[in-house]
Amino acid sequence: MSTAAHPADVTDVHSDWGEWVPQAVAAADPDGMALWYLGCNGFAVVGGETTLWIDPYLGTGDPPRTVRMVPVPFDPADVTSADAVLATHEHTDHVHGPSQAPILAETSAAFYAPDDSLAVAREAERWSEEWAVTDDQFTEVTEGDSFTVGDVSVDVVEVNDPDATHPVGYVFSYDGRTVFHGGDTKPHDGFAAVGETYDIDLAVVAFGSVGTVPDKETGEPAETKWYCDENEAVEVARALDADRLLPTHWDMWKGLTADPAALHEHVRGFDAPRRLEIVEIGDRVDV
Numbered sequence: 001m002s003t004a005a006h007p008a009d010v011t012d013v014h015s016d017w018g019e020w021v022p023q024a025v026a027a028a029d030p031d032g033m034a035l036w037y038l039g040c041n042g043f044a045v046v047g048g049e050t051t052l053w054i055d056p057y058l059g060t061g062d063p064p065r066t067v068r069m070v071p072v073p074f075d076p077a078d079v080t081s082a083d084a085v086l087a088t089h090e091h092t093d094h095v096h097g098p099s100q101a102p103i104l105a106e107t108s109a110a111f112y113a114p115d116d117s118l119a120v121a122r123e124a125e126r127w128s129e130e131w132a133v134t135d136d137q138f139t140e141v142t143e144g145d146s147f148t149v150g151d152v153s154v155d156v157v158e159v160n161d162p163d164a165t166h167p168v169g170y171v172f173s174y175d176g177r178t179v180f181h182g183g184d185t186k187p188h189d190g191f192a193a194v195g196e197t198y199d200i201d202l203a204v205v206a207f208g209s210v211g212t213v214p215d216k217e218t219g220e221p222a223e224t225k226w227y228c229d230e231n232e233a234v235e236v237a238r239a240l241d242a243d244r245l246l247p248t249h250w251d252m253w254k255g256l257t258a259d260p261a262a263l264h265e266h267v268r269g270f271d272a273p274r275r276l277e278i279v280e281i282g283d284r285v286d287v
Helices: 020-027 097-107 115-124 191-197 230-239 260-268
Strands: 033-037 043-047 050-054 084-086 110-113 138-140 146-149 152-157 169-174 177-181 202-206 211-214 221-224 244-248 284-286
Touching: 020 033, 020 043, 033 177, 043 169, 043 177, 050 169, 084 097, 097 110, 097 115, 110 115, 110 146, 115 138, 191 230, 202 230, 230 244, 230 260, 244 260
Parallel strands: 050 084, 084 110, 110 138, 177 202, 202 244
Antiparallel strands: 033 043, 033 284, 043 050, 146 152, 152 169, 169 177, 211 221
């Protein structure tokens, strides 16, 4: 999403669904990795005894310019199981204090993010002042970094999101299972090398339509394309040689929603990805 790093929706979060999503995550005991789709590009990931939250966004956007079209699935203060929160880039629907800082405050989880994303948390939104978050919970990451969070290995990879100032992607590995989360990436020449390095079971790729969103300065409708189209989403998964493609973001913003079922015909024509994984907000996917 191409937007300012800290818009008008820095407010308290109110869940539409009560506590069942964080309770399901906390109770999970998957054989490999389990993921819950949180809408937008957010996921909870459980591998072994470790729980990660990737780009969780629980805001309503910045109406009337950006309007959330899916429920708010949980209150971040209800999260009891979290070892880390990770951000892919600095846009509001990926770094958002009201969505993420309460998780850090309640669980003492670490926050991993590239430099411009950390600048939002530290300076623009002042998480340490507005919430009980300490500076030692922040860890800067960049392309080529590798680290572990509990049982899960994390590698930081280069992606292609021209709307962001410093985007990264993550490859998560646990017990022989591997998940790629590319943030809002478009196709990238480096993905073939990523596919050769990792045996990717599931590729998370942002997908949406070309639509009209009011211009930030003038308020006039402007043609907008923030995410991969059908061909680009499959191109990303194909370059990664991914077993499954899971499209995200198609459900989120008024004027940019799309039908992920349209990807079936595109997937069918190639050796990879071998399967299309369509999920809705709140769904669990096992890897």
